[in-house]
Amino acid sequence: MKITVRVWRQKKAQSAGRFVEYPVEGANPDMSFLEMLDVLNEGLVKKGEEPVHFDSDCREGICGTCSCVINGEAHGPESRVTTCQTYMRSFKDGDTITVEPFRAKAFPLIKDLVVDRTAFDRIIQAGGFISVNTGAAPEANSIPVPKHASDLSMDAAACIGCGACVASCKNASASLFVAAKIAHLNLLPHGKPEKDRRALAMIQAMDAEGFGGCSVTGSCEAVCPKGIPISFISRMNRDYMVAALKMRE
Amino acid sequence: MNSFWKLVTSSVGKKLVMGITGTVLFAFVVVHMIGNLQVFLGRDAINHYAEFLQTNAELLWPTRIILAVCVVLHIFTGASLTLENRSKRGVAYDVKKIVGASLVSRTMFISGSIILCFIVYHILHFTTGTTNPEFMALKDAHGRHDVYRIILAGFANPWAAGFYVLGVGLLGFHLSHGVRALCETLGLRLENYAACIDRTAIVVAWILFLGFASVPVAVVLQVVR
């Protein structure tokens, strides 16, 4: 396959960025999108040019590190996949592919396609945990978990924190991420003691990091590689309302 | 410690304000539509209904005040959310494909603003009679305020009828997303209900549009005369 990659190049946060077009000769349809970028970078290194910086880690769709917007869609044209699971067969020979970093004020750009997503870590620190004593594993049956609650909690726990919801939302809102993390813990008995505090603290942290609010457009669920539905955002709003009405925290 | 103010001015808190005020306004438009449809029952029915509303000042004024407060809160909070949300992207995308998000969900502020213009005109037209002072003098055989003839006279002007249809069309548009969004905001649109709520919102929006629009259309087509 012969394709042209039109990619955002920016040296560092403070410098001005621009799009640069690179022809990529050695791509084939079975390569993942990141492997195609590897081919591009090998060529650049051979020519003594600076390679295109991008994030990746597991390359199997579970770590959520690979962040970029491909032809205007977070994680590229296919649904329910990450960038590392996007294959070149989704593109046509001769295509020009525009690759941009995730854009959000809360995700400041570091270099080229790499953005700083530590805002998500700080939201988790605000309440995305449960307080238990460490030590020997407790008796498994001492806390019964209803099946529907564990199923739903596991659906929420599928969130890999990639940030595609933020990249795609017109408000750069992190609501889907935060909702998934809150639901994951609030649905389980283990998360109940801190349920109210968690909902309030994580939503406050989300606002403080500079993410927008939810307008219920649904573009986050459409690009989510794990197919997490926005009904979890409704659940988050409910938890927030209940916590606010109790006014204890 | 969270103060009440801090809780209602968070992003979710503001949405709750939108959702609650939106629900009150939605409930009002449903009742208003049902009231309007009495025009099809004839002059006596709707004039009687209008008299019933206007002679109960103890009900009329609290309702008006609650509605006015909701409208003001809805607009201010909506404007504040819209401005805040628009500022969060930073650098714009060069190529942006819209996935998943409907047109109506992305243009709530625009549809809302036109609805606001319509509401102002509508009140000046039919409630205060500022645009047409002669309307307020109309009385029927029982000496009642002749709402039936006001409607006929009001929609005799095809521009007024056209703007009315446009206004209620945008109201339906706003609510085709609004009803779904308010369920989401108020924590009702959970897994099993989501699809049903989304479909119901669209059906409800159509019913409201057709119910409201049927009155001026019937006058223009002289079905009601």
Ligand code: HEM
């Ligand atoms: C009778 C008139 C109106 C009704 C029945 C109505 C109803 C609603 C409802 C039910 C919602 C959804 C609330 C939620 O997301 O929880 C909504 C959202 C909204 N409305 Fe209205 N509305 C009306 C007039 C207006 C006006 C006059 C404006 C502003 C000029 C406006 C601006 C908005 C905006 C911006 C949103 C979306 C907020 C967001 O999600 O970011 N609406 N409306």
Ligand code: FES
């Ligand atoms: S690199 Fe881990 S999800 Fe793509």
